[in-house]
Amino acid sequence: MEIGFEIVEVGSVVNEPYEGGGKLSMHMHAVPLAETAAERGSVRPMVRFRNIRKSFGELEVLKGVDLDILPGEKVAVIGPSGSGKTTLGRLLMTLEEPTSGTIEVDGEYLWHMEKRGKLVRADEKHLHRMRSKIGMVFQHFNLFPHMTILRNVTEAPIRVLRMRRNEAERLALEMLDKVGLADKRDNYPSQLSGGEKQRVAIARALVMKPQVMIFDEVTSALDPELVGEVLAVIKEIAADGKMTMLLITHEMEFARDVADRVIFIADGRIVEQGPPSRIFTQPESERLQSFLGRFRAYRAGR
Amino acid sequence: MNELIPALLRGLWITVQATFGAFALACALGLILAILRRARIKWVSVPMVWLIEFIRTTPLVVQAVFMWMALPRLIGMPLSALTVGILSLGLHYSAYLSEVYRSGIEGVPRGQWEAAVALNFSPAQKWLRIILPQAIPPVLPVMGNYLIVMFKEVPVLMAITLGEMLLAANSYIASTFADGIVPYSLVALFFLAVSYPSSLLVRLMERRLNRQRGTQYGNRIRNRRSRIRGERTV
Ligand SMILES: Nc1ncnc2c1ncn2[C@@H]1O[C@H](COP(=O)(O)OP(=O)(O)O)[C@@H](O)[C@H]1O
Ligand SMILES: [Mg+2]
Numbered sequence: 001m002e003i004g005f006e007i008v009e010v011g012s013v014v015n016e017p018y019e020g021g022g023k024l025s026m027h028m029h030a031v032p033l034a035e036t037a038a039e040r041g042s043v044r045p046m047v048r049f050r051n052i053r054k055s056f057g058e059l060e061v062l063k064g065v066d067l068d069i070l071p072g073e074k075v076a077v078i079g080p081s082g083s084g085k086t087t088l089g090r091l092l093m094t095l096e097e098p099t100s101g102t103i104e105v106d107g108e109y110l111w112h113m114e115k116r117g118k119l120v121r122a123d124e125k126h127l128h129r130m131r132s133k134i135g136m137v138f139q140h141f142n143l144f145p146h147m148t149i150l151r152n153v154t155e156a157p158i159r160v161l162r163m164r165r166n167e168a169e170r171l172a173l174e175m176l177d178k179v180g181l182a183d184k185r186d187n188y189p190s191q192l193s194g195g196e197k198q199r200v201a202i203a204r205a206l207v208m209k210p211q212v213m214i215f216d217e218v219t220s221a222l223d224p225e226l227v228g229e230v231l232a233v234i235k236e237i238a239a240d241g242k243m244t245m246l247l248i249t250h251e252m253e254f255a256r257d258v259a260d261r262v263i264f265i266a267d268g269r270i271v272e273q274g275p276p277s278r279i280f281t282q283p284e285s286e287r288l289q290s291f292l293g294r295f296r297a298y299r300a301g302r
Numbered sequence: 303m304n305e306l307i308p309a310l311l312r313g314l315w316i317t318v319q320a321t322f323g324a325f326a327l328a329c330a331l332g333l334i335l336a337i338l339r340r341a342r343i344k345w346v347s348v349p350m351v352w353l354i355e356f357i358r359t360t361p362l363v364v365q366a367v368f369m370w371m372a373l374p375r376l377i378g379m380p381l382s383a384l385t386v387g388i389l390s391l392g393l394h395y396s397a398y399l400s401e402v403y404r405s406g407i408e409g410v411p412r413g414q415w416e417a418a419v420a421l422n423f424s425p426a427q428k429w430l431r432i433i434l435p436q437a438i439p440p441v442l443p444v445m446g447n448y449l450i451v452m453f454k455e456v457p458v459l460m461a462i463t464l465g466e467m468l469l470a471a472n473s474y475i476a477s478t479f480a481d482g483i484v485p486y487s488l489v490a491l492f493f494l495a496v497s498y499p500s501s502l503l504v505r506l507m508e509r510r511l512n513r514q515r516g517t518q519y520g521n522r523i524r525n526r527r528s529r530i531r532g533e534r535t536v
Binding site for chain 1: 411414416417419420421422423424425427431432435436
């Protein structure tokens with residue numbers, strides 16, 4: 001397989017067993033691609049962005065995005081910084097409201113609801129119900145500093161899902177074990193490295209069992225030597241196959257390994273998309289070519 | 303003298319009651335004001351801002367005498383000077399405490415709110431479990447200082463006939479034709495005797511809190527120190 005850039009240190013770190021053990025399996029392309037499924041019209045998308053626009057004051061950040069993500073599909077979003085990738089994820093997590101357009105999750109409108117046959121703005125109750133299908137891992141972890149690691153993971157299941165404490169703790173320890181951090185259960189976030197914090201944040205999101213998970217540049221706040229352990233954990237989750245994933249990333253090797261489809265966003269629009277094997281080897285648009293070119297130059301210079 | 307000291311002690315006791323009653327009210331009301339003024343619905347948040355500004359820009363003594371006159375009429379029932387004193391002092395300082403809460407709340411990083419949304423906490427859970435436990439500890443010393451400030455403000459309530467120390471001293475002077483130097487000096491001394499140790503306590507609390515944050519939040523520093531000493535960190 002020919003790839004448009006060198007695989008350097010990150011790739012080699014990823015392929016080593018990470019702390020906490022567990023084998024890494026290569027992710028398979030188990031799910032048909034969006035275009036082909038849409039042609040067949042058989043599978044209902046898990047997430048559907050329709051003509052989504054988002055402005056902050058005068059600045060239009062998303063200029064009409066259409067995107068269908070199939071159940072279990074792993075979609076990587078790449079693009080220059082400031083192009084609107086984070087905003088896209090935040091709209092899906094209900095952290096921002098779209099200026100226009102609709103988002104559907106699992107066949108239901110996210111930001112709208114039907115009332116007497118008309119589509120109206122969703123209320124908090126509707127958003128609350130829809131949010132239970134969606135999870136997010138943030139660039140800056142956002143762990144709760146006043147809670148132990150275990151409480152960080154159990155708090156939402158106990159309060160939000162009304163799970164019994166011992167049940168929540170059992171589940172939380174299972175998840176913490178999955179990310180290799182069960183032994184840190186009684187520590188506070190400030191006692192953990194960045195990579196460990198991000199793995200806890202992943203466990204905290206996983207324990208809520210969302211159908212769709214958003215990962216927003218989850219390694220870009222980490223020291224380079226800690227990136228691998230976090231990507232390894234995400235790869236392992238992806239390999240389970242069931243979860244629909246929106247992976248906003250600038251780790252190209254990771255996108256290539258994990259994603260079924262890569263979306264290239266520039267200037268608030270989807271410029272190009274396709275399977276990673278094509279996107280990274282035969283980019284069609286000039287924008288993507290120059291983006292990957294700059295990326296290659298950057299990696300070579302490091 | 304034999305009558306002055308007991309009278310002043312009675313006044314001190316009333317002062318302490320008024321202080322703690324008003325402080326409790328100010329803490330509760332201040333928190334509500336601070337949360338409401340962050341409401342996304344404009345017709346909730348904007349009136350709160352006005353209310354806070356109004357309370358802060360009019361003198362406590364005016365608010366107190368107004369309530370002393372108006373409240374009994376409003377509810378059609380006589381109220382004691384202590385009750386109105388607690389209500390007016392508490393309301394007045396709730397505006398200040400709401401600002402204290404506000405600074406604490408604004409100190410909580412935006413990511414904490416976003417994580418709370420992403421994990422689907424309800425608004426009440428978000429405040430109680432995530433935001434306030436991080437917002438309040440850092441401002442506890444400031445709240446303690448306000449407690450002391452309120453204690454020293456109680457003599458203002460002499461205007462509504464609250465029998466605190468200054469009123470007790472005045473009554474004593476009026477009824478015995480004694481010179482004011484000794485009674486007023488004693489009032490000041492009593493205030494000093496309570497305020498000064500209290501302010502030391504607040505300072506102690508501040509130091510304790512900083513140290514606690516040192517073990518929980520800012521653990522890196524401690525870890526670094528113990529690493530230098532060659533110890534294992536927990
Ligand atoms: N809350 C906000 N208010 C104003 N501008 C914002 C806000 N959030 C994002 N932006 C702007 O929107 C643009 C896209 O941001 P973002 O979605 O974070 O891009 P990316 O994640 O691709 O780097 C940037 O110019 C950013 O400054
Ligand atoms: Mg971003």
